[in-house]
Amino acid sequence: MRSFDELYAMYHAHVYRFACALAGDARDAEDLFQETWLRAVRASAEVREPEASNAKAWLFAIAANAHKDSLRKKRVRRLFLLERKRSMAEGTADADPGWDPPGYAHERDEARSDIRLCLRRAVSRLPGRERRVFVLKDIEGFKHEEIGRMLGIPEATVRTLLHRAVRRLRKELAEFRLAADGKPVFEEGGS
């Protein structure tokens, strides 16, 4: 059990950060964090002790699967009206994954913090598969091939999902700029 303790000590902050980036709000991030570690401790009896270099990827793959399952459960619950939609974009009080500590935005110039806010809302609105790929690539810095292995999808699919995610984020950025300046900042270059 000592080795799992070490794994937890080494990676709990990484897993929490990943959970924050994936989840729509702080409560979901905490649930995802716990679910990931529970699954990891269950799986650790069945798989060989993950090597140090692979341990992070192994944990993130578990977290990504847990995220996928949680979104599916949410969809079912919403279908049967057991849960109301709750997302960061709706601006509810507890709907902040804590990407920046409160007050942090005021330390920067307003425009910069606004763009960051727009971006994080846009990321939280990405469809589940695109969000997982985007977060693994842009926030965690994994390569396409590694992401494909972690999520169990072909590398070409990873590239397609990332491309779609970036296009969606660009669209959100364009709308944000249009609202802020009253004029588009980039020219639409094809579809």
Place this chain on the structure above:
Amino acid sequence: MTKSLRCRDVERLLLEREDGAFAAGEERLVEEHLRACAGCRGFTADRALIRGELTGVRWPEPPAELVSRTRRMLRRRGPERATAVPPAWVLISLAAVTIITALWLAVSLADVTPDMTLADLPLAALGAVLIIVQNAVMLFCAPVVLRAFRMRRSGPESIR
């Protein structure tokens, strides 16, 4: 090839370049396209902005209470043993029982026709129907029962 298709391809290639998977010929083609296409230059600029902004995000530390609660939960549970594979004699016995039951069901239901009612069925056929219904109900309820059992075993400090 249309311009929109070219732009889409260039955008994908630009994303691939971030992984270092870029041939020299492709690099030249992309650079030529970028010089001529303001839309793709905008894509490059936005991509850099997105990456820059995300790099600047200060990620929160996990709440201490959550970290200690999860650690306690993990220590209490420990790694669960992998499901043990039953010994060979158990598997062989189960297979034998399954085959014998299937043969018995086939023989018992051989004379049953679709126009017969339950009252018309011989005793052996009634027994066969009972076994089929009982198995169907068990298969339907097993997931619910197993889930309830697991939840009871996981205790009150499991996932909220």
